[in-house]
Structure formats: structure tokens, C-alpha cells
Amino acid sequence: MSSTTSTVATANRGRMPRQIPYIIGNEGCERFSFYGMRNILVQFLITGLLLQHITAGSERELAAKDLMHEFMIGVYFFPLLGGYLADRFFGKYNTIFWFSLIYCAGHACLAIFEESRTGFFTGLGLIALGAGGIKPLVASFVGDQFDKSNEKLAKVVFDAFYWIINFGSLFASLLMPLFLKNYGASVAFGIPGLLMFVATFVLWLGRKKYVMVPPARTRDPHSFANVIRTALNTPREGEGAPGRALAVAGVAVAVGMLLGWALSALGLATWWPKDFGFVITFCLALVVLVAGVGGGAWLQLDRARGVHPDAAIAGVRSVLRLLVIFALVTPFHSLFDQKASTWVIQGNAMAKPEWFVASQMQALNPALVMILIPFNNLVLYPALRRFGLEPTALRRMTAGIAFSGLAWIVVGLIQLQMDGGTPMSIVWQVLPYALLTFGEVLVSATGLEFAYSQAPLSMKGVVMSFWNLTTTIGNLWVLLSNAAVRNDTVTGQIAQTGFSETAFLMFFFAGFALVAALAFGWYARRYPVVDNYRPAD
Known part of the structure; x- marks a missing residue:
């Protein structure tokens, strides 16, 4: 550890690190930029010029879903690259900063090339690379600012970290659909790009205050x-x-x-x-x-x-056990990310005020997160403890996966009513959004800190990359379902159930999550929890 890092760590002993506001501010702006563009992406692809060569409306919607989920796969795959570069060569701060510049370039392409397939898709690729490259590092960079003397404060900051993510997402989800509708794609994609530039600048301002854990530049034989x-x-x-x-x-x-x-x-x-x-x-x-x-x-x-040495072997065993946890989380992400595609498409067909855009319903998610995180920490978890039930990380994640399945049962029942010709107000989507968001808080906010705490000290960045890879695989399940409904044999089998393809897939994903929750709960009972925070200096 460098003398600067050691001095900062000593000054922070037992207290909240002074550099945390820079990281939190960076994350809030970056999340506004990401969700601002992502939450209008499907709407833009359906109504814009890029997919107008696909004349059938349902096929265009399916193509828009595919593109959005392929983009999300890229976003959550490139953390493998970012984690490796940070751990092996450049360190977390430098990797975050340079990938952020790539991120900014991607936003510029979206704003400039709204009618060019090559330019627009290049922008999506650059954002996937930039956003993915920094994704595993910001959370682990937060963790690096703490040691065992103040690790209890880290749990508070990880919740605050997730809270600020949703603060940025809230305003992005409310405003960007209106900017797309009223001012066009250049403005709607340009504003998130500006926020990404601000995020990069805020990160740079705190550069002399961070704890910099150096990368392992020498080859580790173990x-x-x-x-x-x-x-x-x-x-x-x-x-x-x-x-x-x-x-x-x-x-x-x-x-x-x-x-x-x-x-x-x-x-x-x-x-x-x-x-x-x-x-x-x-x-x-x-x-x-x-x-x-x-x-x-x-x-x-x-x-x-x-x-x-035995310690190295134990570390590998710990990571392999953790990868099973990650695999069982992937069904949750297949449900969660479809609120930006399947649920938006359903909302487009529902009754709503003329000024309202279906993709604005996604603002419910971050708004509820900002309420539920303090509610859970201050009310729900203490109440459970009084009844003798400790809400451990793994118990919370099990329940969260199950709640996501319940959300999809509700949205599937709504779809059945619509398929039967009953007009449905978009207000009905509030209930599934509430259930899905409660599941998200229990899975994502908990899993972020849990993954960091379980990762061996030498593999923080890479393990956090694998945590993000759960979202890639979750979106893979969505692409596979989209491919299935293009197959005549599969669609014929669905037709025999009496359900529409949309409703059938909604209930399929609900069952997928509920089975995953059962498997997760069974495995969690056998998982040996460890504590891999950095020792106090």
C-alpha cells in the first residue's frame, strides 16, 4: 500500500471515509445517464426509423426487445474485461476513469446518429463497453475505502450507494420519455450523455483522496x-x-x-x-x-x-461455491430486466392519459427502492429480529427471487384480462412493479455487498465481474424465450394452452423464478459464509 493510501486509511479508521461523497456523486450521475438512455431504448426502437424496415408491429417489438437485451448482455459481460484490467494492470480508479471516457463517446454517438444504424449501434456498443468496464469496479472501489475498523459503516454505504443509483434512475425514468416524445431522440439521448460527462468529472475531482489498492502486477503462482x-x-x-x-x-x-x-x-x-x-x-x-x-x-x-498453500485452495473453493449462488440468481435478472421491454410493450397497449408514456412507469421502481431500503433497515429487519428470525443476506435473496416470481404472476393475470378484451388501466401495473421492486431490494442491494464480502482479497474485481455476469445470463434466458416464440412448433404448443404467447411467457418466467427461489434457499442453508474485508491497518 502506498504512503498516500496508508495515510488516508489511517485517517478514516473507525469513521466514514471523506472520499465516499465523490464516488456516490459519480454513481448518481452515471446511473442517470445509463437509465436515461436504457429506459427509452425500446420505445425509440419501436417508434423511430432504425427498425422501420420491419413492417409488422409485433415483429418490430420483438426485434426491439432482442436489441435491448443484447445490449444488456454486453453491459454485463464487459465487467469481466474491466475487472481483469483493474486487478492485473491499472487499478480500479484508472480503469474506471478511462472506461468512463469511452462511455461518454458512446452517448455522443446516440445523440448524433439517431437515424444511422451504423452510428447508433456503434454508440450502443461503446456504452456497453464503457458501462460494463466500470460496473464491477465502482462497488468494489467503495469497499476498498473501508477496512475492518469501519466495515459496519460499509454496509450503510452500500445501501446508500444503491439508494443513489435509484435516485438517478428515478429522474431519468420520469423525464427522458417526455424528452423523447416532445423534443426528439437527439435531446433525449444527449442529456444522459451530459450527465455521464459530469459523472467522470466528479470522479476526477476526488482523485487525491481515494484509497488506491494497487493491482497485482506480478504473476501470482497461487x-x-x-x-x-x-x-x-x-x-x-x-x-x-x-x-x-x-x-x-x-x-x-x-x-x-x-x-x-x-x-x-x-x-x-x-x-x-x-x-x-x-x-x-x-x-x-x-x-x-x-x-x-x-x-x-x-x-x-x-x-x-x-x-x-491451503489458503489459496480455500480461496478457490470459496469462489466456486459463490459461483453457484450467482448461477441461481440469474433467473431473477431475466424477470427484472424485462420491465424495460416486456412490461413497456404491455403498457403501450393499456389505457393511460395522453401525456403519459408507458416507459415512465419504470420510475416507480427507483422511487419504491428509495422508500424500501430505509423501511427494511429501520422497520422490517428489526421487527423480524424481535421475532427471532435473523434476515441474513442469503435469506433476503431467497425471498427476493420469490417475490419477483409473484410479480410476474400478477402481470400475467393482467395480460390475460387484456387478451380477453377487457380494457386495463396502466395503473394496474403498480402492483407488479411494487412486488418486483421489493424483490430487487432483497436481491440486488443485498447481493452487491454479499458478493464483495465473500470475494477473496486478491479477486475482488473479478468476483464482482462474475456478479454482474449474472445479469448477462439472465438476459440470455430472455433471448432464448424470444427465439422460441419464432419457432412454429413452440408457438403451436403454446396455442394449445389457450394462452397468448405473451401471457404464456409471463407465467413461464414466474415459474422459472419460483423454482430458482426453492433451489437458492436449499443451497443457501449449506453455504459457509465468510468475511473477506481488508484487515485494519
């Missing part, structure tokens, strides 16, 4: 990857190598998927599903790869003993 490699490659006399076989199978299947897509794209193969484009194929390959290598390493992890 790193996560090296322990995994040793575990998979070390033979044991008289035993087979089931873990290595599983890992090799995972790699082979992942490569086969990518090869199948490539051959299909060139017209040289017909066995790969034609609706599985590169994004779906790549994400499926990533899931298979992580499952194969991670599962294989788990089976043979003891073979790394004697080559690596």
Missing part, C-alpha cells in the same frame, strides 16, 4: 487460475480424472457451439438453430465453459494440495 490448472492437470495414482474429463467436455462443447454458429452463418451447416445468433451462441458457450471447468476443478481441487 492465483485462482493456477490453482484450477493444477487441480485439473495433476494425476493421482489409482484414480481416474473425472474433473479433467468434465472440463475437457465443457471446452469441447463450447467450441462446438461457436463452430456450429460460424458454419451456419456461412451456410455450410443446418444443424445449429437459425435463430441462435452470435450473442446467444456465445453466451451459451460461456455457460457451458464455466460449468465444465468450474465443476471439473471442484471434483479434483484436493489434488492442488502440496503445490499451493
Whole structure:
């Protein structure tokens, strides 16, 4: 640790770090910029010129959903890159700052190229890269400002961090749809770009006050990857190598998927599903790869003993256990992110005042978050403790996934009424938004701090990247459902249920979340919670 970092850490001992307001201010502006553009993206794609070549309204809506969820996959995939660069080369602050400049350039492209597919989609790509690159780092950068002497304050700040995210999102969700409707796309996408510039400037202002945890520039012989490699490659006399076989199978299947897509794209193969484009194929390959290598390493992890210290092996085991938690959270994100697509499309067909835009309903989410976080901390959790029920992080996350499923049952019942010809006011969406938001507070606000606390000290950035990857995989499930309803066999089976495709998928996702909640709760009872905060100086 540098002398500057040590001095700052000593001054902060047992107290709230003075540099936190700069990070919180940066996050508030950045979240306004992100949600400001994301929450109008589907509406713009449906009504703008970029997709006007798709004449059927339902097909244009489906294409808009695909583009939005593909964008979200990029946003939550690039944290892997940002986390790696920060941990290995540049440190968190430098990585956040330079990716923020890429982010600003992306916003500029959206504002300038509203009628150019190439320019606009380039802007989306730059925002996905910039937003994704900084996403795992800001939260872990907050955690770096604390040590064991004031870690209890960190839990308060993580809640405040999530609160300010939603403060920015609230005003973005209320205002940007109106700016899009009344002033056009250039203004509606330009304002979030301006806020992103302000966010970058605020971050820069605090540069001399931050605790800077240096990156691990030297190669660690006992790193996560090296322990995994040793575990998979070390033979044991008289035993087979089931873990290595599983890992090799995972790699082979992942490569086969990518090869199948490539051959299909060139017209040289017909066995790969034609609706599985590169994004779906790549994400499926990533899931298979992580499952194969991670599962294989788990089976043979003891073979790394004697080559690596017990602490390194325990750290790898901790990360692998954490990845199972992350996998079980992915269904929640498949439900949550569709409030910006499926729920907006449903809202477009509902009765509402002429001045109101369906995408403005998303403002309910951050408004309720800002109420629910203090309510939970000051009222709900103390009340549960008085009744002898400790609301641990894993219990909260289990309940949150279940509440998201309940929200989708309600929105599905609304859709059934609409499909039957009953006019429905958009006010009916308030109830599912309330249930989904309560689930979000229990999952996302809790999971952010939980992921940081469980990550080994040398892997904070990368583990937070994997936490963000849960959203990528959640959006993958949405893309797969969209591809399914383009298949005549699947749509025929749905028609036999008597439900519309929209209603059927709503109930499908509700069931998906409820099953995931049961699995999460079962696994959580067996998960050994650890505390990996930085020691006090």
C-alpha cells in the first residue's frame, strides 16, 4: 500500500471515509445517464426509423426487445474485461476513469446518429463497453475505502450507494420519455450523455483522496487460475480424472457451439438453430465453459494440495461455491430486466392519459427502492429480529427471487384480462412493479455487498465481474424465450394452452423464478459464509 493510501486509511479508521461523497456523486450521475438512455431504448426502437424496415408491429417489438437485451448482455459481460484490467494492470480508479471516457463517446454517438444504424449501434456498443468496464469496479472501489475498523459503516454505504443509483434512475425514468416524445431522440439521448460527462468529472475531482489498492502486477503462482490448472492437470495414482474429463467436455462443447454458429452463418451447416445468433451462441458457450471447468476443478481441487498453500485452495473453493449462488440468481435478472421491454410493450397497449408514456412507469421502481431500503433497515429487519428470525443476506435473496416470481404472476393475470378484451388501466401495473421492486431490494442491494464480502482479497474485481455476469445470463434466458416464440412448433404448443404467447411467457418466467427461489434457499442453508474485508491497518 502506498504512503498516500496508508495515510488516508489511517485517517478514516473507525469513521466514514471523506472520499465516499465523490464516488456516490459519480454513481448518481452515471446511473442517470445509463437509465436515461436504457429506459427509452425500446420505445425509440419501436417508434423511430432504425427498425422501420420491419413492417409488422409485433415483429418490430420483438426485434426491439432482442436489441435491448443484447445490449444488456454486453453491459454485463464487459465487467469481466474491466475487472481483469483493474486487478492485473491499472487499478480500479484508472480503469474506471478511462472506461468512463469511452462511455461518454458512446452517448455522443446516440445523440448524433439517431437515424444511422451504423452510428447508433456503434454508440450502443461503446456504452456497453464503457458501462460494463466500470460496473464491477465502482462497488468494489467503495469497499476498498473501508477496512475492518469501519466495515459496519460499509454496509450503510452500500445501501446508500444503491439508494443513489435509484435516485438517478428515478429522474431519468420520469423525464427522458417526455424528452423523447416532445423534443426528439437527439435531446433525449444527449442529456444522459451530459450527465455521464459530469459523472467522470466528479470522479476526477476526488482523485487525491481515494484509497488506491494497487493491482497485482506480478504473476501470482497461487492465483485462482493456477490453482484450477493444477487441480485439473495433476494425476493421482489409482484414480481416474473425472474433473479433467468434465472440463475437457465443457471446452469441447463450447467450441462446438461457436463452430456450429460460424458454419451456419456461412451456410455450410443446418444443424445449429437459425435463430441462435452470435450473442446467444456465445453466451451459451460461456455457460457451458464455466460449468465444465468450474465443476471439473471442484471434483479434483484436493489434488492442488502440496503445490499451493491451503489458503489459496480455500480461496478457490470459496469462489466456486459463490459461483453457484450467482448461477441461481440469474433467473431473477431475466424477470427484472424485462420491465424495460416486456412490461413497456404491455403498457403501450393499456389505457393511460395522453401525456403519459408507458416507459415512465419504470420510475416507480427507483422511487419504491428509495422508500424500501430505509423501511427494511429501520422497520422490517428489526421487527423480524424481535421475532427471532435473523434476515441474513442469503435469506433476503431467497425471498427476493420469490417475490419477483409473484410479480410476474400478477402481470400475467393482467395480460390475460387484456387478451380477453377487457380494457386495463396502466395503473394496474403498480402492483407488479411494487412486488418486483421489493424483490430487487432483497436481491440486488443485498447481493452487491454479499458478493464483495465473500470475494477473496486478491479477486475482488473479478468476483464482482462474475456478479454482474449474472445479469448477462439472465438476459440470455430472455433471448432464448424470444427465439422460441419464432419457432412454429413452440408457438403451436403454446396455442394449445389457450394462452397468448405473451401471457404464456409471463407465467413461464414466474415459474422459472419460483423454482430458482426453492433451489437458492436449499443451497443457501449449506453455504459457509465468510468475511473477506481488508484487515485494519
